[in-house]
Amino acid sequence: MSVKRRATLNDVAEHAGVSPVTVSRVIRRPHMVSPELKTRVEAAIATLNYIPNHLASALASTRTHIVGVIVPSLTNGVFDDYLDAIQDVLHPAGIQTLVLNVRYSEAEEEQAIATLLGYHPEAMILAGVDQTLRSRAMLRSAGLPVVQTMDVTDDPIDLNIGLDHSEAGYAAVRYLHRLGHSRIAHLTARGDPRARRRHAGYARAMADLGLSTEGLVAATPAISDIEGGGALFRQVLERVPAVSAVFTCNDDLALGAIFECQRQGIRVPQDVAVMGFNDLDFCVASVPTLSSVSTERRTMGTWAAASVLEIIRGSGRRPTPARVNVGFSILARASTGGMRAEPEPSQAQEA
Amino acid sequence: MSVKRRATLNDVAEHAGVSPVTVSRVIRRPHMVSPELKTRVEAAIATLNYIPNHLASALASTRTHIVGVIVPSLTNGVFDDYLDAIQDVLHPAGIQTLVLNVRYSEAEEEQAIATLLGYHPEAMILAGVDQTLRSRAMLRSAGLPVVQTMDVTDDPIDLNIGLDHSEAGYAAVRYLHRLGHSRIAHLTARGDPRARRRHAGYARAMADLGLSTEGLVAATPAISDIEGGGALFRQVLERVPAVSAVFTCNDDLALGAIFECQRQGIRVPQDVAVMGFNDLDFCVASVPTLSSVSTERRTMGTWAAASVLEIIRGSGRRPTPARVNVGFSILARASTGGMRAEPEPSQAQEA
DNA sequence: GGGAGGAATGAAAGCGCTGTCAATCGACAG
DNA sequence: CTGTCGATTGACAGCGCTTTCATTCCTCCC
Numbered sequence: 001m002s003v004k005r006r007a008t009l010n011d012v013a014e015h016a017g018v019s020p021v022t023v024s025r026v027i028r029r030p031h032m033v034s035p036e037l038k039t040r041v042e043a044a045i046a047t048l049n050y051i052p053n054h055l056a057s058a059l060a061s062t063r064t065h066i067v068g069v070i071v072p073s074l075t076n077g078v079f080d081d082y083l084d085a086i087q088d089v090l091h092p093a094g095i096q097t098l099v100l101n102v103r104y105s106e107a108e109e110e111q112a113i114a115t116l117l118g119y120h121p122e123a124m125i126l127a128g129v130d131q132t133l134r135s136r137a138m139l140r141s142a143g144l145p146v147v148q149t150m151d152v153t154d155d156p157i158d159l160n161i162g163l164d165h166s167e168a169g170y171a172a173v174r175y176l177h178r179l180g181h182s183r184i185a186h187l188t189a190r191g192d193p194r195a196r197r198r199h200a201g202y203a204r205a206m207a208d209l210g211l212s213t214e215g216l217v218a219a220t221p222a223i224s225d226i227e228g229g230g231a232l233f234r235q236v237l238e239r240v241p242a243v244s245a246v247f248t249c250n251d252d253l254a255l256g257a258i259f260e261c262q263r264q265g266i267r268v269p270q271d272v273a274v275m276g277f278n279d280l281d282f283c284v285a286s287v288p289t290l291s292s293v294s295t296e297r298r299t300m301g302t303w304a305a306a307s308v309l310e311i312i313r314g315s316g317r318r319p320t321p322a323r324v325n326v327g328f329s330i331l332a333r334a335s336t337g338g339m340r341a342e343p344e345p346s347q348a349q350e351a
Numbered sequence: 352m353s354v355k356r357r358a359t360l361n362d363v364a365e366h367a368g369v370s371p372v373t374v375s376r377v378i379r380r381p382h383m384v385s386p387e388l389k390t391r392v393e394a395a396i397a398t399l400n401y402i403p404n405h406l407a408s409a410l411a412s413t414r415t416h417i418v419g420v421i422v423p424s425l426t427n428g429v430f431d432d433y434l435d436a437i438q439d440v441l442h443p444a445g446i447q448t449l450v451l452n453v454r455y456s457e458a459e460e461e462q463a464i465a466t467l468l469g470y471h472p473e474a475m476i477l478a479g480v481d482q483t484l485r486s487r488a489m490l491r492s493a494g495l496p497v498v499q500t501m502d503v504t505d506d507p508i509d510l511n512i513g514l515d516h517s518e519a520g521y522a523a524v525r526y527l528h529r530l531g532h533s534r535i536a537h538l539t540a541r542g543d544p545r546a547r548r549r550h551a552g553y554a555r556a557m558a559d560l561g562l563s564t565e566g567l568v569a570a571t572p573a574i575s576d577i578e579g580g581g582a583l584f585r586q587v588l589e590r591v592p593a594v595s596a597v598f599t600c601n602d603d604l605a606l607g608a609i610f611e612c613q614r615q616g617i618r619v620p621q622d623v624a625v626m627g628f629n630d631l632d633f634c635v636a637s638v639p640t641l642s643s644v645s646t647e648r649r650t651m652g653t654w655a656a657a658s659v660l661e662i663i664r665g666s667g668r669r670p671t672p673a674r675v676n677v678g679f680s681i682l683a684r685a686s687t688g689g690m691r692a693e694p695e696p697s698q699a700q701e702a
Numbered sequence: 703g704g705g706a707g708g709a710a711t712g713a714a715a716g717c718g719c720t721g722t723c724a725a726t727c728g729a730c731a732g
Numbered sequence: 733c734t735g736t737c738g739a740t741t742g743a744c745a746g747c748g749c750t751t752t753c754a755t756t757c758c759t760c761c762c
Contacts, residue, residue, distance in 0.1 A: 008748055019712050049492040054469035055406045056748035059717050080426040099450055118405035141400040227636035262638040285578035287613040359718060370742050375720060407718035410747050
């Protein structure tokens, strides 16, 4: 067979007996073309199976219709909803997302930012606020809207929506303390900056309450998963058999801790109360149902995408406020001893 | 501030006092440039924070270094490893993946294929073999390497690596039957074509064994999740209280069924054996540990990516074989009554 | 009836980069 | 000393599209 080149706009134009510009207009601004020409061009497009070359289009128009999105993980259920929310806003608006997973690595993030910038995205949506100086420099000199999500900071690159993880950790501990617990353990994963802040909140709360954390904290450097939660809680149980509650940096670890309790014949919540973080889907399905700190993942994704869209569309109008704290809330379920509703919503607030 | 345009290759050339081609060469073929010019150009690149415009580069060279990847879901742990495996092969080779999630929708898949093709990827990696005719037509007239993964077919678009889900379902039932079960239930999600094939395998096995499936099958049209597994198994329990085993189309539903058993005081595996599918991470962590059908997700991703790379690199050499069945294996764990190793690997084979 | 105004179409230029080919220079063999 | 070869560098054209800007042809209204 002959060398089959993909059809170009010129091929379509020739086939339809019109000029290339007209074909372009049929695709981008159909209302500017007379019905008969439009029909002819559309027929040509169909017979040739023509699909416009996005690269050429972007190059010529200097509008790429691309937004770069960076997430630290995909294995962890947290970013699914978030991504989905972003794409639900952006895709219908004709904006493609270029998603890169940087596996909780600053180096991979720098690399990803450089790569993404090479595609000239019209905006970037990043998870977290812990970008390196080099990352920030690249972003700034690219001069595009940037949204940092999932966390809050006093020094945002541009826009920022998130929650205060230290406050959330603090609140979780206070909640467990109010339930009567004082030997409260914490399981965490060091790789995640937000988990580190939750840990800081835990430590601050324990200190404020005058409680010792001796032997009560277990951390894994690795990516956290359900199995790891069991292993970490086993460590704590060996060191402090009298531990009465455990707060984990995420729901996976919490579920793992519950399984470990089952294995050891420890009753949840009677012997040990378990509290997770993120309120993933399985929290309402597990036995016992898992108390957790609920975060507004979809809200953050939607707001980030909508803001970006507004800026791109309005060619520069900035959403006010530029910083949003969406807060969190404590979801009391069976694993901490009851369905007793104890919402502790921190108000959404403008920073 | 003045209108700050992003630096272009021309800006760098001017800044370094060389021609644009030389700058291009410093980036693409450094060995062709003398050391002193290279140094000067690199300095200019650094001071201007220059990042090459990938779109322009791709347009000019007709090499986009992009591979399109379509997955049906992200919320479901199955595609994380797979994607990771693909990217582990492609990214180091300088190939970017454009990933689109089509949420188990054929319509969204068609849309995604058209979108992806607009970026002129050098190859496409699709999950599943159930693309619509229109999708296949678009793919074919784009004339690029296409890999269909996760499933096998007699009529592949191009390359194909996967496993036979009907066989896998069949084997799972035979395994449970060999354990002494005859009232074997099946929980499934209709939205997933591969789950439908597992269901077909289940039905075929039950028929071959002369067993009734009356009241034993429960399906959800929705996306399956852990909570749904409980609900589906509850339906079966109401209809057939004497059910003694349950095979689910994925691990989420299986875990949900285990939780439902706990809620109802049904012992697993003494009263009901539970068998999942996919062998997700939590299978070894749950209580009891969850028997499952293990699938070679990483292998499929790696093979797909490596094949694509070979074709792109070798400008046309096709890997042999073009079709691979990676098989599956039954992983016997506690939820079906013991750690007794009962591997039933179907041999990897060339089709 | 003539000019203003609008709708439809096309010509030409150029987005930022790379492929190709030509030009230059010095080294080196004969 | 001359022709040849390889290593560097640059000029130029063009990838496939969109953005002006110009042109043509109506329609409408004073």
